[in-house]
Amino acid sequence: MDESCYWNKKTFAIVTGASRGIGRTLAEKISQQIGPDSVLLLISRDEKDLDSLQKAIETDRPSVRVHVGVTDLSNCDESALNGVVSSALAGESAESFAHALCVHNAGSLGDATKRCTDLLSVNSCVQYFQLNLASVVVLNAIFLRRFTSPVVQQRKTVVNMSSLCGVEPFSSLSLYCTGKAGRDMFFKVLAKEEPDVRVLNYAPGPVETNMRVQLLHQSWTEEIKSGGLGLTTEMTCDRLMAILARDSYASGAHVDYYDP
């Protein structure tokens, strides 16, 4: 397709984990590319950081309406998620959007000081999978159910922020690897079930974020410590935006920053 066709449309876009790191940069990039009258829903626990991002985007792109959804994805139910999406739509018809995009970016590393044999709390594991799997599954269903018009042709895109850890095991990252492998598989099933939704599992590479600082600080393994300098959030978000615009990936595929 013509790459300029992908973005410049009236879009309803969700980015989770938008307050910082990759999510924040990606929200900014998306806001610069989507068409006038688009709505951008930013989800995170961190109200202060979301508010500052909202102000920055609204100054930069006054034609895009930014909605802040302060939500703790490790501890919320479906009615809270439903409420956030409804508030962002603010009575606008879902059919008025030419493109619906959801980026599942929120996630946590887990405690990288711990080995598998140190994971002794059921509740901690349950919380981990609530944030990194369950809330993703349910927000995704809520999102897609809003955009099922039988009369209007809408582009629908779902992006899962994946990781090399979703396809390769790394010592000290058992919960992270488990969650990412599970998420990748969930979105592969989604791609099979919903052929009219474009689904991308994107592995952003080693990006210089707070999560990477935590990882380098906590992990005991040389494999991880010796990772060298990471990418900037700019670099990986530019790559992701280009992959989406080119629109040539197989739906459900795992695509890495470093893939040719």
Next chain:
Amino acid sequence: MDESCYWNKKTFAIVTGASRGIGRTLAEKISQQIGPDSVLLLISRDEKDLDSLQKAIETDRPSVRVHVGVTDLSNCDESALNGVVSSALAGESAESFAHALCVHNAGSLGDATKRCTDLLSVNSCVQYFQLNLASVVVLNAIFLRRFTSPVVQQRKTVVNMSSLCGVEPFSSLSLYCTGKAGRDMFFKVLAKEEPDVRVLNYAPGPVETNMRVQLLHQSWTEEIKSGGLGLTTEMTCDRLMAILARDSYASGAHVDYYDP
């Protein structure tokens, strides 16, 4: 190695989901192969079925002590799991066992009538991942921590009952695929972290169990409906017992019933 060497030792063995299906048959097979004075801990919610299995095994192999651990793995904490393992050891020293084996067989299919876009309850998803991931992670840690003697050389084996669904997406089975992919990855990380533990992800093939009846009844997809006749639990458990005895798999590998 000499295949006869693997089994006939004083073993502490756990089988979860032992009350029926693959777990029940596997518990019987293990009880026939382990050495005198072994302990076999059977875990399931279903007390009645566990009791009948215990009686059957104790009649068949009086030299094996069978302990029943009635536990709901979808709703228990680490102290319950710890208690069950302690009760099974019954004051015996962990160092007295030549082999420690844990088979993570328990699991649930999820609701195969549901598409990804029907998964609208956070609590249902959390429960699913508690049974199929969190309880597995914690029981595994509790088990391995019991067998860390610095003085006695003990064989340690962990088996994860995996599935083709852990490596390939199937419509109508999003939670099942997600959980199995996550479990496979968790045990790959375990294999990396603990080189002295033998870790096997075993995909048992399409076995004629209650889970398969549920699947054929619920799923809407032709791919699954057209699966044809399944294997017996005997067939897949014999295969697993042989793979363990041969002991030639790479630790952490995913091995399927149909692999050559």
